[in-house]
Amino acid sequence: MQAIRVKTSSSDTAERSRKGPGRDLLPLLAGVATVVGGVGALLALADVDSPLRGPFTLFFLLAAPSTAIAAALRGLEPFGRVLASLAGAVTLDMLVAQGMLAVHRWSVPGGIVAVAALSSLILLSASVRRRRDRTTGRRTP
Template sequence: MQMIKDKPSAVRTDLLPALAGVASAISGVGVALTLTGAQSPLRAPFILFFLFAGPAGGLAAVLHRLEPAARAAVAATGAVAIDLLIAQSLSSPRVLTANGGITTIAVITALLFLWTPVRRIRNAEHIDPVDRLMKRIKRIRSGRFRI
């Protein structure tokens, strides 16, 4: 019979994705409350959490090769810089509204999070064309290639 104490690393392994899910849920609720204009006492803390954690998480995903402490420092500084740049554009009249600023930060955050899968796809495509052709020829000759 398997006991919980048999796997002490399972808690550490499962904790990070669970915390990321909770952070995403809090951020999503904050954005939804703000964009719909709902009057809720949770709107301000949730949107402030999104304004910091969204870009910081995206930057941390992009900077995966740095050491954890350096990644956290750069991600936090970058998140503040992104927020300040959006706030600067909000300060000029008739350029952006508050909802437009939230939407802009959401788009920037989504683009930062999408950077990692795109980078993996592009790195996979950088295989030498001759190698790619040879792999296709071998696949055709082996009979595994069916049209």
């Protein structure tokens, strides 16, 4: 029996080397970040005394709005997108805190819920805009 050999180009070899064990690392990190943020929000809402409550809640307060803002700013370069989304997250957190203090309704659970709601609205509007852009792109000849 004769062996059949297939010649591979150097680009095929380079592509295979890129498909190593680290190719699934980004979705894994995104999942871990989602779990950490969710646990932080739950710990703050349930008022659990845990040493992880502070760091995890702070992570949620920064990650939720910055992820939503980054989804809305998909046209920027990656570094500018990260910088703008982090600045927007801090701004959103400060505006929520200032608004709650102005109306004398400050509470930790209320702040967590307000930041989560505003982040969800930003993410929803970005998703709707992206879907609308895809739909109008197909109709044009």
